[in-house]
Amino acid sequence: MIVYRLTQYTARLLARALLRPLEVEGLEHVPRSGPFLLVANHESVLDPVLIQAVCPPVVHTMTRSAQFTPPGMGWYMPRLAAFPVRRYQVDAQAVRIALRRLAADRPVGVYLEGERSWDGRLQPPRLGTLRLILRAGVPVVPVGIHGAYEVWPRWAGRPKRGPVRIRFGAPIHFPGPIRNRAERDRHVPDVAARMSAELLRLSDGEPGARPQGVVDNDL
Amino acid sequence: MAIGDLLWACPLCQAPRSIHQQSDGEFCASCGARWRRGPAGTIVAEPPAGVAEGAAPAAWLDRLPVLEPCFPVEAAAELRRGLVPDPVRLRGEVVGWVERPADPVAGTLRLEADALHFRAAHGGTESWVLDDVTGFQISARTLQVKVRGREVMALAFPGGSARYWEQVLSAALRGHWGACGRGAIREFQPRVVGG
Numbered sequence: 159m160i161v162y163r164l165t166q167y168t169a170r171l172l173a174r175a176l177l178r179p180l181e182v183e184g185l186e187h188v189p190r191s192g193p194f195l196l197v198a199n200h201e202s203v204l205d206p207v208l209i210q211a212v213c214p215p216v217v218h219t220m221t222r223s224a225q226f227t228p229p230g231m232g233w234y235m236p237r238l239a240a241f242p243v244r245r246y247q248v249d250a251q252a253v254r255i256a257l258r259r260l261a262a263d264r265p266v267g268v269y270l271e272g273e274r275s276w277d278g279r280l281q282p283p284r285l286g287t288l289r290l291i292l293r294a295g296v297p298v299v300p301v302g303i304h305g306a307y308e309v310w311p312r313w314a315g316r317p318k319r320g321p322v323r324i325r326f327g328a329p330i331h332f333p334g335p336i337r338n339r340a341e342r343d344r345h346v347p348d349v350a351a352r353m354s355a356e357l358l359r360l361s362d363g364e365p366g367a368r369p370q371g372v373v374d375n376d377l
Numbered sequence: 378m379a380i381g382d383l384l385w386a387c388p389l390c391q392a393p394r395s396i397h398q399q400s401d402g403e404f405c406a407s408c409g410a411r412w413r414r415g416p417a418g419t420i421v422a423e424p425p426a427g428v429a430e431g432a433a434p435a436a437w438l439d440r441l442p443v444l445e446p447c448f449p450v451e452a453a454a455e456l457r458r459g460l461v462p463d464p465v466r467l468r469g470e471v472v473g474w475v476e477r478p479a480d481p482v483a484g485t486l487r488l489e490a491d492a493l494h495f496r497a498a499h500g501g502t503e504s505w506v507l508d509d510v511t512g513f514q515i516s517a518r519t520l521q522v523k524v525r526g527r528e529v530m531a532l533a534f535p536g537g538s539a540r541y542w543e544q545v546l547s548a549a550l551r552g553h554w555g556a557c558g559r560g561a562i563r564e565f566q567p568r569v570v571g572g
Contacts, residue, residue, distance in 0.1 A: 223473065223476065224475070226473075226475040227475055227478065232465055236472055242472070242473035243473070244473075251474060273516075276434070276540075277383075277435040278433065278435060312383075313379065313382050313434070314414055318414075320417065
């Protein structure tokens with residue numbers, strides 16, 4: 159917790175100094191207690207840092223396992239409340255950890271698209287994320303990040319100064335918790351459409367960029 | 378990362394794998410256009426003779442040619458395998474697993490219509506048939522490939538584009554599935570799914 163708060167404080171200072179301006183809207187929608195899923199769009203490597211910098215409660219974030227492999231990161235990342243998810247397989251452990259955190263009244267952060275966008279457009283949602291939303295049955299707080307792609311796109315080696323806006327939306331209550339997978343899958347298209355539309359709205363994405371379908375990562 | 382990682386072909390002259398980093402910027406080896414990062418996340422092309430043109434990355438991607446690979450496709454590559462997963466612990470609790478990558482092995486990657494082959498520089502060749510490729514995606518500058526029953530492999534392409542290889546492997550798999558009567562591929566990432 160000390161490491162998390164220190165990092166949060168430092169990230170807040172750096173973000174306010176480097177991102178001009180950093181605007182945060184809708185913080186009143188973030189519950190101060192109890193479990194919820196924070197679901198954001200993912201356009202830059204800055205996204206997790208910015209969300210943790212501005213979000214008051216400690217957010218436990220599902221993070222690509224490769225982030226834990228550089229020296230020291232195996233120690234540091236868990237102290238940032240991050241837990242790893244492995245690719246190309248059903249990572250039951252990651253889902254278990256997410257549900258365990260939620261059961262302990264802690265918020266969990268995930269990205270709807272599962273990975274950073276290459277071109278700044280919102281990508282189709284990952285099926286695993288949608289299933290997790292329905293499996294968890296907790297309020298979903300959508301977060302739209304706008305401008306982080308322009309500051310540090312995936313293809314650029316370093317950031318440039320620029321404005322970033324983080325907008326939290328009102329919590330959405332989807333049906334759940336749904337333990338039956340077939341029943342969960344019946345609700346997937348609705349959740350996909352609603353979440354994509356909400357993240358597009360909050361991140362000022364172009365309506366024409368609305369993604370079609372879902373990506374099956376089978377979490 | 379570089380613009381050449383995103384644009385696996387030059388959108389101006391359509392030459393594949395032609396945008397390369399040089400000491401004073403990124404240039405297309407085919408038409409000589411200079412590519413640089415513009416304001417607000419845009420990419421600017423400066424042709425040797427002509428007017429500079431800036432556009433959003435999505436607009437440049439829309440101008441890339443349709444890739445029709447001519448097999449075999451070959452490139453210098455570095456292969457790293459994911460070793461046995463290690464647990465990640467926080468105060469004694471296992472919070473997940475990560476794969477520690479092994480040391481890189483330099484060699485040559487060769488893609489044929491039905492298989493991938495990696496020939497190590499120090500000798501020895503490994504092959505993976507496309508039927509066994511269950512997933513692939515790019516991460517940073519590597520193409521990660523998952524083969525059934527094997528650990529994840531990360532392939533880096535010194536001086537090349539991982540995105541190009543993502544495109545060419547997608548095209549190869551699409552063609553292979555069609556030739557085998559397995560139908561269309563619905564999604565490639567992070568798992569290859571038909572239907």
